[in-house]
Amino acid sequence: MKVLFLLVLLLFSCGDIFLEEDLIQRPQAKRCSECHGEIFKEWEKSRHAMAWKSEKFKLESENYTKTKCLSCHAPHQVDPEIKPALRVEFKEDGVSCVACHFKEETKAMHGPHKVWSPPHPSRQDLNYAKSFFCAGCHQETYKEWHLTKVQRSCQDCHMPSLGDKRLVQKFPFEYFHSKKQRHDHSFPPGKARPEDLLVELERGEKLSLKITNVGVPHNLPTADQGDPKLYITVEAILPTGEKSKIVRVLSYQAKNALVYKVPTYIDLPWQEISHLEVSVQRKLSWKEEREEIVRHILR
Numbered sequence: 001m002k003v004l005f006l007l008v009l010l011l012f013s014c015g016d017i018f019l020e021e022d023l024i025q026r027p028q029a030k031r032c033s034e035c036h037g038e039i040f041k042e043w044e045k046s047r048h049a050m051a052w053k054s055e056k057f058k059l060e061s062e063n064y065t066k067t068k069c070l071s072c073h074a075p076h077q078v079d080p081e082i083k084p085a086l087r088v089e090f091k092e093d094g095v096s097c098v099a100c101h102f103k104e105e106t107k108a109m110h111g112p113h114k115v116w117s118p119p120h121p122s123r124q125d126l127n128y129a130k131s132f133f134c135a136g137c138h139q140e141t142y143k144e145w146h147l148t149k150v151q152r153s154c155q156d157c158h159m160p161s162l163g164d165k166r167l168v169q170k171f172p173f174e175y176f177h178s179k180k181q182r183h184d185h186s187f188p189p190g191k192a193r194p195e196d197l198l199v200e201l202e203r204g205e206k207l208s209l210k211i212t213n214v215g216v217p218h219n220l221p222t223a224d225q226g227d228p229k230l231y232i233t234v235e236a237i238l239p240t241g242e243k244s245k246i247v248r249v250l251s252y253q254a255k256n257a258l259v260y261k262v263p264t265y266i267d268l269p270w271q272e273i274s275h276l277e278v279s280v281q282r283k284l285s286w287k288e289e290r291e292e293i294v295r296h297i298l299r
Helices: 002-013 037-044 057-060 067-073 098-101 138-148 154-158
Strands: 108-111 123-125 161-165 182-183 197-203 205-215 229-237 243-251 264-267 277-282 292-298
Touching: 057 067, 098 108, 138 154, 197 277, 197 292, 205 229, 243 264
Parallel strands: 108 123
Antiparallel strands: 161 182, 197 205, 205 264, 229 243, 229 277, 277 292
16 A cells, blocks of 8 residues: 555655646547446447447438438537537447537546546546436436336436446556446446336127336336337237237337337237237347347236
């Protein structure tokens, strides 16, 4: 500890000799990995890292000619509730470290923790833990979330806590502050749990299926771009023993997604049934395969 204390004193006395100028000149994301290796590995697996270079986006943007969508896929600077400008340099990095953490007005890196970092100036900004930080790009999903009035933030679900960890993995800088609460920078898309969907059979003049999103505090599915889908497959055995099946597709684009706490009704084409099985599957916009969320047997 004595050696470390003396090292810190030396650094303070030497002013900014450890400042690495290129870090405040908007470098590539790879440059950040030299100190923040663990965070970089998470980000590298994320949809943010693929935002510009994914083949699906290249196709949907007609080889980057549809300019409306471009700036959120390679933002210059991410600020709360403000749609960003398109970045000029290193577009292939997508939503990069610098896009989210570097601020032109202060020429410093910003984040939720108060830290001292000799290689570059750092500023604390508690907005990084608030949902409205995501709203500049994820405008529609943010509006849906805001209407639910739930306390859980976007970050609670899509940047889950990894516990107390070191923000830096480079000697000696890793020891300049204690471990901090760190959050997952792979930005998992999240998957509804079986208990998030209430599936009920209603009997009236005709049979109908009632599905309610009770656990996901935004529309399901949701999107600002792309077209994720929910597939509702209903298989029935009729009193005659005959089998019958219907499939309904819910999507953001079709404007029939499951709104939080608002029931969706699907009319069924049968008067009577002896057995009913319901499967709800999701398909993410960048994947071809479906994943089952829940399967119910109703009688």
